[in-house]
Amino acid sequence: MIWKNETFGEFILLGLSSDPKTQVALFIVFTSVYTIILIGNFLIIVLVLTDANLHTPMYFFLSNLSFLDLCFSTSTLPRMLKDFLSVNKVIPYGECVAQMYISLSLGACDCVLLVVMAYDRYVAICYPLHYITIMSKMVCIRLAVGIWMSGFILPISTVTLTFNVDLCGHNKINHFLCEMPEILSLGCENIMLVELIIFIAGLILLLTPVIFIVISYVNIILSILKIASSSGRRKAFSTCGSHMMVVAIFYGSAMASYMKPRSSSLPGTDKMIAILYLIVTPMINPMIYTLRNNDVKAAFMKLIKKNKLF
Template identity: 45%
Template sequence: MEQKNGSSFTGFILLGFSDRPQLELVLFVVLLILYIFTLLGNTTIVALSHLDPHLHTPMYFFLSNLSFLDLCYTTSIVPQLLVNLRGAHKSLSFGGCVVQLYISLGLGCTECFLLGVMAFDRYAAVCRPLHYTVIMHPRLCALLASASWFIGFANSLLQTVLTFLLPLCGRNRLDHFFCEIPALLKLACVDTTMIESEMFFVSAIILLIPVALIMLSYGQIVTTILRIRSTAGQRKAFGTCGSHLSVVTLFFGTAIYAYLQPSNNYSQDQGKFISLFYTIITPMINPLIYTLWNKDVKGAMRKVLWKDYDSRRLLRKTL
């Protein structure tokens, strides 16, 4: 290519897993199945949170936001990946790459803050049960959720602009399966040490502030739970927080491993498989964790399914 600036590109070639053609068909089948389960699981959580009046609480308001976010996050990446796995021409337009990076990064940052907000909600529920409805009133819940989305996409806008301002000098072969900052920085034809340091600092803030809030919240939660004399009460309190803590561990564990260590500490192939984990495995597992661990969600699911079954049986009798 003759172009000297990335903005004049017609597109990027996504190398993805093209160096392992025998793996592409297996990945296509596995990822398609996982993507379908991700869609079904997260759509179910969102639908139940709106359909069942017993789930119209702050906890399920944030859970519904999280499931919708996971749904959008996976959809911003996986369909393009599936097309590339089965197509001979593995490309993405420059504009498509910009949009994909902005949306996926914005959703990922939003999830960081949303998980922190959910930890504060659990703190209020366990440590301040008598004042819970006063503390977590609907206006505050909406404000906290909106702030999470705003901060997430504001940070994404900044990092996306900084990334695509770098000159690429005609380089367009992206050694990844989607547009992600570490892979894009490797295409730059200038020294990226400064911008990598800046982005590392921003990523550390985005990840560590919610982690600090989560740790403080759960420190108070554990202290409160240990004061409960009833074993049944302790079990109930741990059950309330267990699902969220599992999701937090999965999400932040992979995100910190991917973003808060030097890129030369692991190979590009390792980076791709880590990305696969947090782009599709974690969003698929989240609804399963909440469904399996949460009696309210299981009860709402049975109620909706039983109601649907009764409606169909009544309709057959009428006919």
Template identity: 45%
Template sequence: MQFVLIGFSDLPNLQGFILAVFSVVYIIILTGNFLIIVITSMDPALQKPMYFFLANFSSLEICYVSVIVPRILFNIEMQDLRISVTSCATQLCFFLIFGTTECVLLAVMSYDRYVAICNPLHYILIMNPTKCTQLAVGSWLGGIPIQIGQTSQIFSLHFCNSNKIEHFFCDIPPILKLACGDTSVHELSVYVVVMVVAALPFILVLTSYVKIIATILRLPTAKGRAKAFSTCSSHLLVVVLFYGSATVTYLRPKSMHSPGTDKLLSLFYTIVTPMLNPLIYSLRNKEVIAALKRLFLKE
């Protein structure tokens, strides 16, 4: 049995343009995130927990996007929309695992900022190399058993309505639409998993930032408040972009899902946000800009 990824085939006159746009965007994402990995690994001034997590985040973005974009490019270039059930399940599983990692890693990064701003005297002691490594490994591996289980549950369904997935990659909402019979139990399990792997980290992020903002407002000088806020504003912006679009996608009732809206929202958190992240973190961070200058001047 095979599925058919409809993708952007409903825009036949724009296939060449779409292929070019996705190719350029993919190159931008790879280049931008790879540069951040290089400078955070090589520049002595960036050997701090904050940049260790940023390097992990950039590595994650490369993996996250690479689960989706190469398949889009292949489908458009080869004009072959078919995807086997095994390939579809594999793509969904890795997409969910990396999505979970992003949720947890964003929470870890907010905790790092909380310790740095609210408990600066003990920051180096609390965020020691061992603790940072443990938090990073936990972020990468924590969602694997949950999402393998969820993927197995979804693909244990019988599909008889159609084999056409109204999306550009294998995602939960369009796949559930193809299932026979009542899928309410599976939808409920999706909500539960989203609450565990996305809502809980988001609550931790909000809690951290409430305490961060309260601490910043108590600083005696405007310059000190501006400096403290600048170190976490980039991360907060990324959190809003990612969680905003992903939450709307997965927490809407099945009846409110439409192919056009799902594609638009998915494009935002799977393609646009990973493309903007390197820009957000570099343009709003003087240390990253200085490290980039040192890298290119050295060359």
């Protein structure tokens, strides 16, 4: 594909700071964060693969989320860490296109996966007797394939539209990565139509899943309230509460970034929002899903004893 602005050749990422000392401090902080992301999400994948008690649809999708978080953070953080130690934060045109497409695709996968995880909890709590039949192994595999395929197909049109907007000659991006709103801010033509199309795409990809998730959890809460056992209610609320926390952080920050008018952006705000859903969410997901989950804790202790790690 030949892009309209390919003659630009490269962009300059202004990053989070231009002060050398601050950049070194940020490098140390984000290197630590990336290490936590890698260890936490890789550990969940290993536990789900090795412990037979975790071979259920819920943990199958949780391992998909962990793998997705690993890919999501890796699509941006290594480049970000390199730029902290670089004088010139130049990113080639092709790499900028690839970075935006990959990060948007993984974000789209995340959106669809969170809907599937909500549906899984809905079936488990509202239709427990039919759960094994509805969420069979083959159904879970097909859902997972659908998640990854749809995630990498949906952003193609929006990325194409973004990089075919006429740019005004200056190639400095006030961000630490190539994000759609920042590229559009360089446009010198009337991009109202492009922004409208992207806004509609955001409605479909962000707002529609939230509606389905809310409907699922309204039904889940109504079913939980009917459970006679208080311990059963606590367990159900604990499992669903973890998922709702992830949904609120991810969708809230993504909507704040992609579904607001360009004119309403404050300097630096978009960077902080991007850090929230690109870096903070992948870091806290393993903590949210494991600290309150006895099954994962038991699997972790079993892994430690089996391998005599301590």
